[in-house]
Amino acid sequence: MLTETDLELVDAVQVNPRASWSKIGAILDVSAMTVSRHWARLVAERVVWSGSTMGPRLFRGAILEFSCQPGATEDVIDQLCAMPHVFTVARTTGDFDVYALTVAPTPDALARSLFGPLQHVQALARRSTVYTRLYGGPHWRLSILNRTQSEQMRPDAERPLHHVTVDSTDRALFLALAADARRSFTELAGARRDPAKRATPSGTYAPLGSLRIARGHGPPNGRLATGRFDLGQCPPPRTRHRRTPRRVLE
Structure with a gap:
């Protein structure tokens, strides 16, 4: 059974996947230790997960x-x-x-x-x-937090890297975050510090929408999640005929 604190915590991480426990705790009015302990339990019970995913540019x-x-x-x-x-x-x-x-x-x-x-x-x-292209990407929200809390949780404005291709350092960081998007900068850096420099606190770390942080959650209270998946076919684009201007006779 998920508690109200659990649901607020999941929603907070969905808004800002790499926010610190102290920031999340302050907004939820609980201690950083409490939210860290709740998150660890939810992960252990496989109720929540976080990871990396490709952004719309590569999807x-x-x-x-x-x-x-x-x-x-x-x-x-x-x-x-x-x-x-x-x-x-x-x-x-x-x-x-x-x-x-x-x-x-x-x-x-x-x-x-x-x-x-x-x-x-x-x-x-x-x-x-x-x-061949994904529109929107993974933006899941429980929408438990109120508007003020959501605004406080939002990450700062991001500045994408200037290079336009995904290089070996980006790939290494992508794989390092694949199983846990909340890994610390120390864990990500290891012996090399280059990957950590590309991971911004907000989670967008690769050039121009190439890679993203994904965050998700399982069905609440262990109930089976259901939904609908639709495939559609769009009509062909209309052919626009350019009108030939009439010649003005003088």
């Missing part, structure tokens, strides 16, 4: 749907969850039993994943739809 991948053999749905889910490029797996109803969302930094990487490990998933039927 591309595929929407996969699988029809499973009777009794094999859980095996398919386990296979998909073990793949690092699959970031969402869920049961579904209708013609398919499971859907998965994959992500890749380049078209070549996407092709390798679709015709590599994903090709070996045991399923009766499958359908894949490639997407």
